Amino acid sequence: MSTIVQVSGLSKTYGSVRAVDDVSFTLEENKITGLLGRNGAGKSTLMSLLTGQEFATRGDIRVFGASPVENASVLQKICFIKESQRYPEDFVVKHVFASAPWFFANWDADFAAQLIDEFRLPTDRRVKKLSRGQLSAVGIIVGLASRAPLTFFDEPYLGLDAVARQLFYDRLLEDYAEHPRTVVLSTHLIDEVSMLLEHVLLIDDGRIVIDDDAENLRNSATTVVGTRAAVDSFVAGHEVLHRESIGGLASVTVGTLDAQDRAAAAAAGLELSPVSLQQLIIRKTGTTTREFEQSA
Amino acid sequence: MDEGRPLFVQLAEQIESDILSGALPEETQVPSTNEFATFHRINPATAGKGVNLLVDAGILYKKRGIGMFVAAGSRARIVAQRRERFENDYVRPLLLEADKLGLSREEITALITKNITEGTSR
Numbered sequence: 126m127s128t129i130v131q132v133s134g135l136s137k138t139y140g141s142v143r144a145v146d147d148v149s150f151t152l153e154e155n156k157i158t159g160l161l162g163r164n165g166a167g168k169s170t171l172m173s174l175l176t177g178q179e180f181a182t183r184g185d186i187r188v189f190g191a192s193p194v195e196n197a198s199v200l201q202k203i204c205f206i207k208e209s210q211r212y213p214e215d216f217v218v219k220h221v222f223a224s225a226p227w228f229f230a231n232w233d234a235d236f237a238a239q240l241i242d243e244f245r246l247p248t249d250r251r252v253k254k255l256s257r258g259q260l261s262a263v264g265i266i267v268g269l270a271s272r273a274p275l276t277f278f279d280e281p282y283l284g285l286d287a288v289a290r291q292l293f294y295d296r297l298l299e300d301y302a303e304h305p306r307t308v309v310l311s312t313h314l315i316d317e318v319s320m321l322l323e324h325v326l327l328i329d330d331g332r333i334v335i336d337d338d339a340e341n342l343r344n345s346a347t348t349v350v351g352t353r354a355a356v357d358s359f360v361a362g363h364e365v366l367h368r369e370s371i372g373g374l375a376s377v378t379v380g381t382l383d384a385q386d387r388a389a390a391a392a393a394g395l396e397l398s399p400v401s402l403q404q405l406i407i408r409k410t411g412t413t414t415r416e417f418e419q420s421a
Numbered sequence: 422m423d424e425g426r427p428l429f430v431q432l433a434e435q436i437e438s439d440i441l442s443g444a445l446p447e448e449t450q451v452p453s454t455n456e457f458a459t460f461h462r463i464n465p466a467t468a469g470k471g472v473n474l475l476v477d478a479g480i481l482y483k484k485r486g487i488g489m490f491v492a493a494g495s496r497a498r499i500v501a502q503r504r505e506r507f508e509n510d511y512v513r514p515l516l517l518e519a520d521k522l523g524l525s526r527e528e529i530t531a532l533i534t535k536n537i538t539e540g541t542s543r
Contacts, residue, residue, distance in 0.1 A: 302458055320422070320467075321463070
């Protein structure tokens with residue numbers, strides 16, 4: 126599988142703020158990657174750098190083998206759906222879809238028309254009169270129907286209701302299956318999208334904290350629940366990601382357990398439960414320890 | 422599918438259960454990887470991994486240019502595998518819970534006999 130994006134030693138500073146801090150990673154062709162992280166973690170900055178909309182302070186970016194900055198041959202293969210895309214002042218919705226084919230060689234007008242219908246988008250309305258959700262739908266339709274070899278969605282669902290978000294996920298998955306391409310999806314709604322992702326990049330405070338396949342991550346943590354003494358003696362020697370306790374009970378999240386560990390836990394009367402991707406990411410980027418002291 | 426376990430393993434188990442129940446009879450074609458992916462709303466690569474797990478195990482086989490089929494004899498093999506795991510997956514947890522509740526062996530046996538005669542399980 127070939128590499129589409131190669132980033133090494135990348136930093137971006139705004140004054141004294143390090144938005145992206147010495148980051149290195151690659152994106153493989155035709156995978157859906159989730160770019161996850163908290164507000165202000167550096168997700169949008171990173172995508173702006175990858176699409177040549179910001180200049181790197183330090184480091185190297187290769188997209189389709191070349192720098193994306195001012196590089197038409199690279200940029201024409203990229204579609205970047207921003208959270209707050211601006212459109213020309215007097216544009217009505219249909220102007221957006223009429224001009225999209227000028228920028229995207231693979232534009233599928235029939236698919237766009239189907240999506241406009243499904244999202245119930247009023248095509249004669251002025252873009253600036255649209256609701257927040259409708260504006261998001263415009264971006265999603267452009268992002269899907271452009272079928273760009275490298276597509277970025279930056280929090281594309283703001284203001285969309287649950288039905289419309291599910292429609293987006295379903296159409297993305299169906300169209301990706303038919304027309305494989307490289308997709309980067311930046312999102313807060315990890316539980317909603319985690320099953321769509323093949324790869325996960327977790328960014329925290331400008332640094333990459335997780336760079337792994339989603340399926341590996343699903344297997345990478347377990348929560349152990351039981352009496353405090355039993356849990357403590359079991360987790361000794363394991364990497365502890367998170368700990369909560371209440372009274373004599375403890376709930377501790379640890380790294381991967383093998384079959385032997387699981388048998389030992391069962392024998393000690395401990396309960397094991399899997400940790401979802403969302404929970405794992407909260408564990409990795411949130412506070413690590415919380416004690417509930419029993420009040421008398 | 423639940424979030425905490427690898428999805429490809431869950432998909433493979435689901436397909437095996439469908440073979441076991443007869444929903445996917447032997448020598449019939451199973452849905453394509455992309456169909457599994459869109460049906461279960463999971464990444465196609467993940468679905469492919471689950472299907473390949475069963476191809477490697479000889480439960481499914483590929484007909485070039487046509488698709489994926491359930492292998493002859495695979496139902497019996499799945500039954501054998503699951504019988505092997507039955508003690509570990511069902512009987513031991515049952516006894517562990519019964520122990521916590523202080524149920525005696527006689528009481529457990531009586532409960533199982535009662536359920537069998539009442540026809541809860543068949």
